[in-house]
Amino acid sequence: MTIAETPGLSAPMRSALAEAGFTTLADLDGQSRTALLHLHGVGKVGLTRLQEAMEQEGLALDGGHASWTATDRGEAPLAAGRSAEAKTAPSGDSAREWIAQLPWPRRVEQGLRLLEIFEDVTGAPPRMWGPSIVGFGEAHYQYATGREGDTMRVGFSPRKGAITLYGLQSYGSHEDLVDALGTTKLGKGCIYVNQLEDVDETALRRLVAAAWAG
Incomplete structure (x- = not known):
């Protein structure tokens, strides 16, 4: 969902978020509440409404930027700037069943195809993180404030407005692979991908592999 489509936000708040470079709710995932409140036009009431809308999409605000280490493939170097799903915890729900029950037939088809691609490339089983994100692997993050936790390493979410791909920009520099994806x-x-057909599958596989390798 875009910020412009989010109900209950004032015009000054929408403008402030847009000027700060945020256009969708997913852009705000893991961002600092305190930092957002410092933006002119962003107030506590609006921020509460924003958080409520984000929670419906399995997203959450938090404080600061995180460093992470991969926990399922041995030790890895710390990397700053990880946009972690700080309050998105894994559940025991079936990722395949969740995708199959989506109310958008095209997204069901695309979600199942992404499931095959990510499983094939990572070799890891899928897990639901929060109510709407399919994740693979696990990484440990730590904020400058000392707060820490775990998040997925890579993942995706086939939402109505767009398919969201997670973790593919966070582990090193893969600009060339991102550019090769397509639209x-x-x-x-x-x-964000509007339709899976807009993306070059070979490039996507290479990008997932690069992100997974760290």
């Missing part, structure tokens, strides 16, 4: 939109830590 996409870049957010803060996420890649």
